[in-house]
Amino acid sequence: MLFNEVIHAVRPYLMKDADVPNFMRNLIQMLCNIPEDEWYTKRDPSSEESYKDGSLRKFYTKQLSKKLAKKILSRLTRDNFIESIYSCNRSDVVLDGLAQAITPFTEGVTKDNVGEVLFDLLKRGLEELVDPALEITRQKEEAQYKSNLLKGKYGSGLLEDCNNTCSMPGCSHHLQKFADNGISTPDYEVLIINERKGASFSNICAVCHDCFEKYILKHSASERKELQAVKDLQTGTREARKTLSEINIDKGIEMVVESLVNLKPSTLSSLNYEPTFIANKIDESKNLFLADTVKLYVTKYFFYIKQTMQNLSRQKQYSDELIRAEIKTIYNRLEAKGLSQLEIYESMSKQIHNLTKQELIYCNIVICYFIQSCEVFHDITK
Numbered sequence: 001m002l003f004n005e006v007i008h009a010v011r012p013y014l015m016k017d018a019d020v021p022n023f024m025r026n027l028i029q030m031l032c033n034i035p036e037d038e039w040y041t042k043r044d045p046s047s048e049e050s051y052k053d054g055s056l057r058k059f060y061t062k063q064l065s066k067k068l069a070k071k072i073l074s075r076l077t078r079d080n081f082i083e084s085i086y087s088c089n090r091s092d093v094v095l096d097g098l099a100q101a102i103t104p105f106t107e108g109v110t111k112d113n114v115g116e117v118l119f120d121l122l123k124r125g126l127e128e129l130v131d132p133a134l135e136i137t138r139q140k141e142e143a144q145y146k147s148n149l150l151k152g153k154y155g156s157g158l159l160e161d162c163n164n165t166c167s168m169p170g171c172s173h174h175l176q177k178f179a180d181n182g183i184s185t186p187d188y189e190v191l192i193i194n195e196r197k198g199a200s201f202s203n204i205c206a207v208c209h210d211c212f213e214k215y216i217l218k219h220s221a222s223e224r225k226e227l228q229a230v231k232d233l234q235t236g237t238r239e240a241r242k243t244l245s246e247i248n249i250d251k252g253i254e255m256v257v258e259s260l261v262n263l264k265p266s267t268l269s270s271l272n273y274e275p276t277f278i279a280n281k282i283d284e285s286k287n288l289f290l291a292d293t294v295k296l297y298v299t300k301y302f303f304y305i306k307q308t309m310q311n312l313s314r315q316k317q318y319s320d321e322l323i324r325a326e327i328k329t330i331y332n333r334l335e336a337k338g339l340s341q342l343e344i345y346e347s348m349s350k351q352i353h354n355l356t357k358q359e360l361i362y363c364n365i366v367i368c369y370f371i372q373s374c375e376v377f378h379d380i381t382k
């Protein structure tokens, strides 16, 4: 409940030393306009005549009663409240702390507007106590807002982790919408598993709209644990996938480079290759030496490397498709950074060198192979 969450957050800054009943009585007095002749009577909602200490403690720890919320609302005074926030000799440090305490509930709060913002929050909290439908609307809006933010940040990773299927246990809703023209678009929400923790990647998952709405309005601790377990499983699979592909690539490339290191010149005699595609991929007017190097290496080693890869593939020691995809990804990343062809060539060779610890020249030859086989550089004539 908003009202209780907010008063718990602000109590250390408003009345640090007051016990709970006194804090509650003070807060009611700040919020209400109570004429002097009603003080200490049953008409004063802050009086002991109205509520005993025990009741106020219960209101604080559990929830304010609907009746008290109505009473406060009927006597609400914005000006008195704001005045009491700023006039009690509160230092800027305290006001700053107060502003920070309510930051999780609202945006744009500073020490200069904290009185106004806090009043609006408490008023909204009281209104929600009187009319629970308001609370549902607010919760939905908030969750939707967060979901949209998180989609932009983590969406594709979350969809990959759940295989485009709702993460909620027992639900198998697909999280893609298919249009008549065959185009599919993601159709999902990002759910925060445990609201008390931050919206980090380990605490969010992709779910369908129905499960999203149900969960944000109400869920039990065991439902939360089940969802957390699904998330942990997704994370585990992601880790396994990552390590597996990294190992395959390291090992595969390493073996290719090693085969070059151990190459006997006689092996090459019958394997000359005419590199017909190079001209389209490297601009000779800008990169003459690179073009020549690639041409030379490809002519001499292309077939040999290709055969080596095929042999290793047959022995299941080399994952051809995966490595090509990975090399292409690395290339795309470097190109997106705006690097020149020569810089890309050198950077990729160095990456393979770091991976295999072999001399750079062998790594250059492997990159030339991938240029010829189209993973590195694209057709510049198009």
Ligand SMILES: [Zn+2]
Pocket (backbone or CB within 6 Å): 166, 167, 168, 171, 172, 173, 207, 208, 209, 210, 211, 212
């Ligand atoms: Zn679902």
